[in-house]
Amino acid sequence: MTFIRSMGSALLLAVLPAADGVQMTGTGVLAAARVDRSAMVEGGVEAMLGAEGINSEEVSEGGSEAGLVSFFEKYPHTRFSLDKPGFVQRFDWKATRVSHFKNASLNDLKKNPKTVYASTSPDVINFLIKTLEKNFKGKKTERVLYVSGDLPLSKLDKEGKVTKNKKGAKGKKPVKGKTIEKLHKLFPGGVWYESFDVSKKGFRAAPVGLNAQYMRPLYTFAETAIAAASVENKPRMALAAWGRFHPELDDKIPARQKLAHWVDTDPAVEAGIEHKTYAPKDFWAKLRLYKFLLVPRSGSVQSPRLEESLLLLTVPIVTREGEKTGSKEAAYKDLKTLGYPIVVLDDWSEITAPKLDQWWEELHPKLESFRKNCLTTEGFWQLVTGQVEKCE
Numbered sequence: 273m274t275f276i277r278s279m280g281s282a283l284l285l286a287v288l289p290a291a292d293g294v295q296m297t298g299t300g301v302l303a304a305a306r307v308d309r310s311a312m313v314e315g316g317v318e319a320m321l322g323a324e325g326i327n328s329e330e331v332s333e334g335g336s337e338a339g340l341v342s343f344f345e346k347y348p349h350t351r352f353s354l355d356k357p358g359f360v361q362r363f364d365w366k367a368t369r370v371s372h373f374k375n376a377s378l379n380d381l382k383k384n385p386k387t388v389y390a391s392t393s394p395d396v397i398n399f400l401i402k403t404l405e406k407n408f409k410g411k412k413t414e415r416v417l418y419v420s421g422d423l424p425l426s427k428l429d430k431e432g433k434v435t436k437n438k439k440g441a442k443g444k445k446p447v448k449g450k451t452i453e454k455l456h457k458l459f460p461g462g463v464w465y466e467s468f469d470v471s472k473k474g475f476r477a478a479p480v481g482l483n484a485q486y487m488r489p490l491y492t493f494a495e496t497a498i499a500a501a502s503v504e505n506k507p508r509m510a511l512a513a514w515g516r517f518h519p520e521l522d523d524k525i526p527a528r529q530k531l532a533h534w535v536d537t538d539p540a541v542e543a544g545i546e547h548k549t550y551a552p553k554d555f556w557a558k559l560r561l562y563k564f565l566l567v568p569r570s571g572s573v574q575s576p577r578l579e580e581s582l583l584l585l586t587v588p589i590v591t592r593e594g595e596k597t598g599s600k601e602a603a604y605k606d607l608k609t610l611g612y613p614i615v616v617l618d619d620w621s622e623i624t625a626p627k628l629d630q631w632w633e634e635l636h637p638k639l640e641s642f643r644k645n646c647l648t649t650e651g652f653w654q655l656v657t658g659q660v661e662k663c664e
């Protein structure tokens with residue numbers, strides 16, 4: 273927990289949309305479900321779950337620390353998981369703050385790394401570049417980098433420039449806007465980037481997986497639903513449940529605005545879309561009964577909702593539109609290439625009853641094997657380290 277608490281506010285914010293995803297229907301429900309946003313930003317997942325009556329420090333009901341550890345080991349967690357077992361532990365170097373790089377029990381900076389996990393924090397990225405350039409100059413290494421965090425790739429170089437004039441401690445001078453180019457050079461094996469809003473040479477959309485902090489008090493609910501989920505037992509068509517934690521994003525994010533307008537129209541209802549709200553503990557058991565989940569973009573490029581849904585053998589439907597009206601997010605194209613059985617649209621109104629039937633026919637046969645082979649720590653690792661090009 274110490275890492276989590278001491279993380280920068282940017283990262284703390286990053287986690288909020290991640291755990292988002294349950295929608296209220298009427299204004300009364302809306303008011304009831306709204307929680308103090310300033311508290312949420314301050315306390316992150318902790319405060320957000322707290323507002324739902326869930327103590328994020330406690331292990332999920334019916335679970336144990338040992339059970340949680342095996343959940344973390346089995347399923348890929350990339351957010352707030354630096355000090356957790358599983359995916360992040362497999363990297364040679366791992367850091368979401370510069371102090372993590374300097375912690376010898378986490379990182380051996382003298383040993384040339386093949387795999388690195390870092391946050392989008394400019395300080396971390398700059399430290400990483402400087403250290404690799406200094407310690408392993410001229411060494412050709414097929415390194416890969418995984419970058420977790422909410423700073424969009426389109427802004428990575430700009431952030432470098434912003435920090436340019438800051439007076440840092442000696443030896444900590446930032447990289448002056450050449451970040452993307454340098455990372456590409458230092459990581460010829462590829463850079464996996466979560467907030468992949470634009471395409472850049474040598475960079476790919478990173479599969480996001482689950483949020484460890486959010487799962488701690490909820491993992492038994494997820495585990496039970498994952499075990500019970502079956503493509504044969506999905507009596508309901510499509511669920512639209514978003515914005516419970518962040519209703520304010522409905523005004524800011526085009527995909528949310530559009531979904532809010534469309535979801536209660538006749539065509540949406542006729543297509544079988546159910547607009548509902550579920551508390552975090554109930555969400556898993558309910559979602560597994562649906563064939564589809566509509567996942568509008570949140571405050572970040574990708575949402576763990578995608579993986580949560582696929583773990584329940586429910587097909588996520590997303591739209592490409594980014595943070596700005598008319599913009600197109602690059603991430604989903606990459607995810608499709610990686611093998612994600614998802615539906616990617618330009619607009620929600622493309623959803624009709626016949627289309628849903630067609631998508632289900634096409635995608636449902638892929639769901640079980642994708643879950644088994646790809647939505648695991650090992651599956652993510654094989655993708656990220658280039659052992660498989662496409663996971664199925």
Ligand SMILES: *[C@@H]1O[C@H](CO)[C@@H](O)[C@H](O)[C@H]1NC(C)=O
Nearest residue numbers: 354355371372375376377378
């Ligand atoms: C270094 O990392 C280890 C392992 O996560 C942790 O237990 C320890 O507290 C860290 N030390 C410092 C000085 O941060």
